[in-house]
Amino acid sequence: MSVVNLNSENFTNEVLEENLPVLIDFWASWCGPCRMMAPVVDEIASSMEGSLKVGKVNIDENPELAEKYGVMSIPTFIVIKNGKETGRTIGVQAKEEILKLL
């Protein structure tokens, strides 16, 4: 499964009403650490296919979603299960650390 680009229009359908857990990567193009994490996020999406949905929120294009989840530092990774936040971590880290949130 590829990484889904999330925005205000598709967020309810793709995240809040999703049966699978969803990992969301809040990022921006000007953020060096976010760029370094992009391959890690892609790898998680392909290795966890079928058991985890992975989405990205570009905070420049969707500031309201960053605001809604109180994101104040990027990259921020949030796990949502059944519409509710169940885990969060900030900054560059290993794939294993992010998977621990699940």
Added chain:
Amino acid sequence: MYDVIIVGSGPAGISASIYVKRRKLSVLVISTKNSALEKTEKIENYYGFEKGITGKELYNNGINQAKNLGVELINDEVVSLKFLENFEVETINSKYEAKAVILATGTNRNAPDIKGIKEFEGKGVSYCAICDAYFYKSKDVAVLGNGNYAIYEMEQLKPIVNSVTILTNGSKIIENRHEDLQVIEKPIKEVKGNNKIEEVQFEDNTKKSISGIFIAQGIASSSDLARQIGARIENNNIVVDENMQTTVPGLFACGDCTGGLLQISKSVYEGALAGLSVLKDIKL
């Protein structure tokens, strides 16, 4: 553009520079000459000195050895590290580019020990102005620090936020280069808020309302620079592989900043390994 830029001129940085230079690559060592080694009075546990040696002497010997081999050394302070097409190293006075960078500034021993700082990480406490300034648009923020690094971070924030105050936490600010610089030099008691930072309380029980505090104490350390560019840090040590490469390709780290034994022998070994690894990494 240089083949390799090395930040730091202690045993790790100088060893790396020697290995790189001997293979005829262009190498620049940038350092504030503020080495932990230089301040060590006497070293009696390092191989080959029958009566021991002072830290200052060993440090200067290393620098002279590198200079004799033709290594270019400059005295400047690195405040920013970016990767665009190449690595871009910004100092107080200039900007340099390199194909690879080796971080060897030693360890940061001046992490802030202020109540609330740890608790509010990611909720108002940030270690990277360029990464997080966006979230403080039109808000009042502070930078914790008193040197050029703090002033650099302040300059990154200024165009975006409403106001920036430098909090020195009891230290004196370096020579004031900005007429309109807002500085509070009072010692800080704690950082307070509910879900996120709301105010700083000083020892004299006065308060200042702020929405964010950016940490930039002392000189930007290897881990500060690694964090800016997006290399992985664990327990304030830069994560490296068996070749001293960080999680960012082309960026290496060696010496005290990678953790483990804070010993000269370990720094010399890691510097040599980082230098040799860079040689393999750079496509000549």
